[in-house]
Every structure is written in structure tokens, then in C-alpha cells.
Amino acid sequence: MARNENSVFYGVDRVTLIVYVLLVIMGWLNIYAAVYNEEHQNIFDTTQKYGKQLIWIGGAAVIAFSILLIDANFYTAFAYGFYGFFLLLNILVLFLGKEIKGSHSWFKFGSAGLQPAEFMKFATGLALAKFLSNQNIIVNQQFRLRLKDLIKNYKNTVFALLFIVVPLVLIIKLQNETGLAIVFIAYIIVLYREGLSVGFLIFGLLTAILFVMALVVTSISGLLITLAVIAASAFLFIKRSRKNLIIVTLVLIAASGVVLTTNYVYNHLEDHQKVRIDVLLGRGTVDLKKEGYNVNQAKIAIGSGGFLGKGYLQGTQTKYDFVPEQDTDFIFCTVGEEWGFAGSTVVIFLELFLILRVIFLAERQRSDFSRIYGYGVASVLFFHLAVNIGMTIGLMPVIGIPLPFFSYGGSSLWSFTILLFIFIKLDSNRLLILR
Amino acid sequence: MSTNPQLANRKLIIGGFFCLIVVIYLCRLFYIQVIDPQYKLDAEKNAFRYMTEYPVRGYIYDRKGKLLVFNAPSYDLMVIPRETKGCDTIGVCEVLQITKQEYLKRMKRACQAPNSPRKESIFEKQMSAQTYAALQEKLYRFKGFFVQKRTVRKYPKPIAAHLLGYVGEIGKEQAEKDPYYKEGDYIGITGLERSYEDMLRGKKGTQIAITDVHNKIIGRYMEGKYDTLAIAGKPLYCTIDRDLQEYGEKLMQGKKGAIVAIEPSTGEILCLVSGPSYDPNLLVGGKERSKNFTKLYYDSLNRPLFNRALTAMYPPGSIFKLIDALIAQNDGLINRNTTFPCQMGYPPMGGKPKCHAHGGGKNLTGSIAASCNSYYSYVFREIVDQRKYPKFIDGYNHWRETVKTFGPGTRLGTDLPYDKPGNVPSVEYYNKVFGKNGWRSNTIVSLGIGQAELTLVPLQMANVVATIANRGYYLTPHSIKGVGIERKLDARFKAKHYVAVQDQTAYLNVIDGMQGALEPGGTAFTNRLKGIVVCGKTGTAQNPHGDDHAVFLAFAPRENPKIAIACIVENAGFGNTWSAPIVTLMIEKYLNGKTERPEVEKRMLEGDLITKNNKKDALKIKHH
Structure with missing residues (x-):
């Protein structure tokens, strides 16, 4: 950006920066529209959410600037430090934090609040990058089944997974913040990029599919047929060696296990989570006035936008509170209603463009650390994008996670800003140092 | 690791997956934004509330501008079930005086289709003024309830119930058919309210309000650009004379039957009385209305809801002789001086039909004044068997078609709903009864004196006498002078209908005979009026239901007639005993504004034939 090597902006990818700024401004304008109210028309009114968001944006700018100001080596050197620090905060919040709606994830400072879990995202990205970029560590690439090999070869994989699973479990189980926790799954994509066996992914995917099938197909015979089809196709497509036979048998046993435990798992979910799964899968009768309300209203708001939308501030569905959480998790409804299909496409493309840009930048890194971290950034952003928009259009269960840079809220905006700008900083240094 | 070629294309897989x-x-x-329209419709339902503003229904005035129907405010208690959280339920029950079970029942009904917990529906219909007053104070505690103002009909005089008809809630099917109405709306069900519904109802207004998720109104949609104001219904100017109608109803008290009066020159109906009647105020209001309606509906003895003036088909009796006399003269078969013998009956058939002692064979005018049965048996057979028609069936058809031009046998096409056509039996009918060739003119001779299967509704009787008063034509009887300030009237009520008899001498002779009926020797001599020349005809209609019906029709004055009137009193005997007094009193009242025969009036007002006849029936049943 700046030619002067001493400038803060030296080497900063201006494309990423512009898209970031665009998204933040668009988000702010849409928050204004979502909570628009004729008595408070001033967009700078800090008693209103749009006014507050402006303060958060100012804060984000300061944070971004600070990140760029700090030496890039700081992030690599203290990667584990960040991880440990924020993990500690996440544990402390259980005791020192305030309980809000059954969630133990908030530190309260007066009227402002902070969720340490939000910052766990970038800390995990850093730690994972540090761990995986260690020259001696290889994520195993093969899917072997001998126990000896398993322990030997998958030790590192298991370690890497632990970086992800620990905060996930901590946040989901103890803090009771499913939305924040589930995001850590995105880091699996990073592991995949760094060599995680496809077998793992297929196994995971298969488990998910079977889980859904077991919930949707209620008859036992239907499930047996599904299992039979899997077995048959395995026999058809895999060479019939003794080893493969064992694999298929094990897979089938595992699959049966999933199917049989599905109801157990489902029954041990929280009620609202059950309902969200039911709504998504269309199980049973969904009352659009109760459990199905959010998704239905979100769809109505977006669907009523048409191709070009109703125009800025003209949305009736979001403005009059038909859509819940219209300024935070369901901010995309305002976009859909007021800007229509055209506007929605622009927003999604901008988000996607940012993510692809990050991948592009990550791939040009000479340092493994930077690349891995970059993929972490892209994966986390994409996970948010996919789940957030997916739930508003009824393709994902309702999980309360924000749309990156768009949704109202200081914690999420700051956390995304830190996440992205650390990478921008690493990228700006790519020519200087080989890490 | 980055050098691992196997992993290099994973960036593409990841990028591709993101894009996918x-x-x-x-x-x-x-799909949901551009293709599927459902969400747009849902959104509209979500955010807009269409609030109906009910128009004021048009007032109805009589011919002199006196008020017949006006409106009184009425209050419906509405509820939006979803908003009743924190409502003082017990308070609501106390004010409306309902049980908790009833409250829950109504609330359930308000939640079920076609109602919805998010939309308003009626909780209590047409509250009394006291209830409304009591409610008003506490309404702030009744969350989710509000009052919708409407109007209900009120009648300053308890008269003309059958003519005016009543307004009631629209039926479900009808509401679905007509997009103007929605369930719970009011519509004219009978009478003028039904006939002129389109004009009386006005036009509903709609206000589109924007609501939030709590269904709370936030503002008006587009500053009210798409709102419509309610347009008040048009006033109706009736042809009825309120005083005459009221007087007629008083005279008909305690009697079954009808009085219909028409202004001959215009066809305007001056009164339309059907007895027994009821107070139209009974069929107004919520709970009371249905209670009263049920009571009236199941009164099988009196059948007060039955509009006899339009729908009761009576044998006309002797009054039909007027038409026979006109047809025979028009066909050149008789003239003023034609006489026929009478021997207390019709001689060729052994004295049947019977007649009464009126002193020998009469000429034409005398036969009308004295109402000779024999004379009209002759006349009827002269018409049917006349030489012009070699086959008597053609002669009969000629008679029938001519009669039908006077109105009987077809619906007159008045503006009141549900009038009946009466009956002039057809050749096919008699062929069926007696077999082909199994009947002759003598078989059906009693038609000539207005008996047998011949029936007319009272309105048709009045129309016949109006035709005679006009000497050959009538205007379709109608009950409104016009709608709205411009007094618009359908052109069909301004057209003259000429009947098949146009011989003016024939009319003159018949009218002379009718005048004779109220002169010495005439059947209605006792009911003559001082200073008014009344031309009338008595009738005593035999019927299978008991004592003869008393019929009388008349017009007055003889020159330039102002009123043509028919009256039938069921099971009252001779026409002159009950019907003629009523008709002549009505004429007096209408032409002079007062009556000068207090003793006649007293007898009519106090005569309670219904109780008398019921007692008689009860005795008969005992004997059997």
C-alpha cells in the first residue's frame, strides 16, 4: 500500500482492505435499516444500535491499526501464548463472568460486554499454525488401520485436533454457547489443506449423513436398506482384498453404531437444539408460530424482497420486528428484503471474494505458518458465512453465529478484525522473512 | 509440506467447495426471492392490517318524507387472542356476564380457522348500551380487546316489518361468493333491505395500517395513500304512506290476511300490510335478535314471518267476476243490458254454483253490485264456449291468456323479493286431472266466480283493481319512489302495461257496477262513505282451510282514482263483514286523513278473529 517500508501500511494487501471496509460500512448501513425507527433518525445516535456499532467500528479501526503496528514476529512467537491466555480467560469466565440467558460466556464491564470465546477463534488459528508449521510435524496422509500405525502416525493429527476440540468442548459444554463453539469445526478444513486424510473427512461426512438419515427415515427397514446400499457400493467399488473387507466391515459396524446411537444423541440434545434440527429436516409438525417462527419469518422477509428489493429503509418485515435478531444473526434478512436478490448476491459475493482472496494470499506465502493461519482465517470466515446465510434461507439449522463484518456487535466485529488483520500483517511481511 | 504435489490441488478443492x-x-x-410468490403474500399478511370502516346504511323514508328506518350505533367487542396475555379475564366475564367456560369457548373459536389468534374476531356481538358503558371503563385492563363501532337498524314505528325486511349476518356461502362481503358482515335478508342492498349498504372503507410483530399498529401504510373512506349508503324514498301503513296494521290486529294499496296512476304501493306482523325492532341486535327470530320462526299458528301480502295465494272469490265481465264485454258477448237468470244458483247445472237471494235475474251492473254467481257462471261459459273458438279448449286458453294480462298466474315483477305468481290453471293441468276430453266448460265453471284452483296473492288483487281504476292498464307495483338524492327509479316501473281488455265501455259498465256495490242493493252498501265515491267489489272465497276468506277490493274516488286497495281477511266469512269495512276505513284515512265512522273502526280494531278461530278449531278437534 504505502511505498515507505516504515509505513504501517507497507505491504498490506489493499484489495483485502477495501473489501473489508466495504463490508463493514454496508453492515453498518443495514443495521441502521434493521433497527430504523422514526424517532431516532440520526445514524450517529449512540443510544441506538447503529450509533453504537459506529463506536465498535472505530474500535475495530484502532485494533486493526495496532495489529499492523506490531511486529509480525510477535504473533508467531506468542502463538501458544495467545492460545493459553485466551483458554484461561475462557475458563475464568465460567466463574467471573455473568450469566446471560443460560450462557456463561460474558465478561461484563458496565453496559458493555466481552465474550472471550470470540477471541479464542484467532488464538486457535495461531496455535494451530504454529503447531503444524513445525517442520517435524506431519499430519498423516494415509488412512491406515493397524493400531500400531494408528498411534504412530496419528499422534500429531490427534494433537492438532486437540487444539480444536478443547475450546470447542469448553465453550459448548461449559459456557453453553453452541454457536460460538461450533465454529471451531472450520479448522478441520485447515487440517485437510495440510494433509489430513480424506478418509477422515469421508468418515465424518458419512457420520453426519447417517445421523440425518436416521432422524429422517424413521422406519427400521429404511435404515437397513440404507446400510445395505452402503455395503453393496463398498463391495462394488473397492478391491476385494482381505484388508478392504475388514475396512468395510468396520465401516458398517461404525455406521450401525451411528444409526443406533442417533436417537440417544438426539434425545440428549437440548430441547431448542432438537427443535432446530426438526425444523430444518421438517420432522413432525412444525408450528410456524413457535419453533418454526424464526426461520419462517426470515424466509418471508428475504423472499418478499424480490429481485431488486423494496429499497433502503422500506422493508416492513425486518423494520417491524417480525424477524428476530434482525440486527445480529439475522442481519441478512434486511439485506434480502431491502436489496433483493441483486443486493444479496453482491453481499455474498463480497464475502466470498474476501475469503477466496485470503486463500489466494495464503497460497503465496513462503512461510508455512502464514499459509496455515491464512487458511484458518478463510475457513472460519466461510463457516460463518455458510451457517449464517444458510439458516436464514432454511438450509441450515438455526445456530446463533454472526455474519462476518456485517452483524451488529462489538465482540464479533473486533474478533473478525483481529483474525483478518493478523493475517494481513503476516502477508505484508511475506517478502521480508522466511519463517 | 507446501511442496507436496498431492496437497497442491487441495487449495482448488477447498476454493471449489466454497464456491459450490x-x-x-x-x-x-x-428461488425464494424471485420465483416463489408465497413469501411476498405472507409478508403482506405479516405487516399490514386491513381495518374495515363500516359505512352508515341508508335511511328509509316514506312517501311524505317521514322516517321509516334509521341507524343506531352498535358496539361489537373484538378480540385478538394473541394479545390477550395479561388480560383481566375475570373482568371480561363479569362485564359480559358469561362463565369462564364460555369465555374459553369463545376464545377457542376466535383462534380456530377461519379466525386466527393474530387477527381480530368478534367476541361479543352488538353489546347493549349498558354493557358498553360498563366495558368502556375497564377496557384498558382487557388486553387484546377492543370495540368496533357499527350501526344497527332502528325503526321509529313498529310497522312495515314485512315490507322493509331485516338485516342480518351474511351466510357463509354467500360471503364466499361475493367478494364485497366477509363473514360477519351484515346484509339485507328480506324486503326492501334485500332488494336495495346494493344502494343501502354504501361502500366499506379500508384503512391499511402497518403493524409490528406484536400486531401493534405503528402507522399508516404510505401515509394513507391506499386507504379508502367508507361511503354512506344512499337513502331510500319509499312509496309507502307511513300513517296509512300504521293504520292498516292496527286494523289487521288479531286477524290473518293482508291489505295492499296501490296508487293506480303510478303503481306505487301505498301500504303493504300482512297480518299478523311483528315489531321490526325485534330482529335487531345480537343475542336478542336470534332469540326473537327463533320465537317468530316457530310460531306455526300465526306464522308472523310469512308475508301474506306477497306470498299467500288465496282464491279470489267473487272479485274475479270483474275480470270475467270485462272479457265478455270485450269479446262482444254481453253488454250493459244482458241479463241471465238466477234461481239461487246456476240453473243449467241444477243450481250449482249456489247463489244468494238478491232478487231475480240481474243486468251487468246489477250482477256486479249484487255479486250474482249464476250470472258469472253464464258469462264464463259464454267466453269459453264462444263461437269464435270451435274447440272449447281454445276458448279456455283465450280466457286464461286474457286473465293473465291482468297479472294473475305470473309474478308481477315488483321490487320486493319473493312474491308468488298465484295460479291460473292450464289446459294440461285439467287434462291431467279429468283426462283428455274428460272435461268441458261446465266442469270448471266455478273458475268464473273465482273459485276452484284459481289463486291470487293480495298484491295481484290490488293490481287488478288498479287496472280497472286506470281503465285498461297498470304500472308494475313498486315500493320505492327512488334511491338517493336524485331519486333514481328503474325505468321498468314507469312503463304502462296494457291489459288485453281495452273496451272503455266495458270498464265504464264494470265501474258502474262497482259503484253500485256500495249503493242500496249492493253487497257493501253498509260500508258506503259520505263524500267519497268508492267503487268496490266484495268476495267471499271458499277455501279448504276453514271458514270463507273475506275479500274486498275497491278504488276511490271514482274519477281520477287516488287509491286502489285490496284486503283479505282469512276465515272471516262475508267480504262485507270484515274486509269492506277495513278497505273503506283505509280509503277514508288516506283521502281525508281521518275516519268518521267510530263504531266501525272500533269493531275492526277490537275484532280478534285469530283467537276466535283458534277456539273453534280446538272445539272441532274435540268433536272429532
């Missing part, structure tokens, strides 16, 4: 998901999302977005 986005493409799927965009397809889905395109």
Missing part, C-alpha cells in the same frame, strides 16, 4: 456452497445458496435465494 455459495452457488447453491444463490440458487436457493433466487
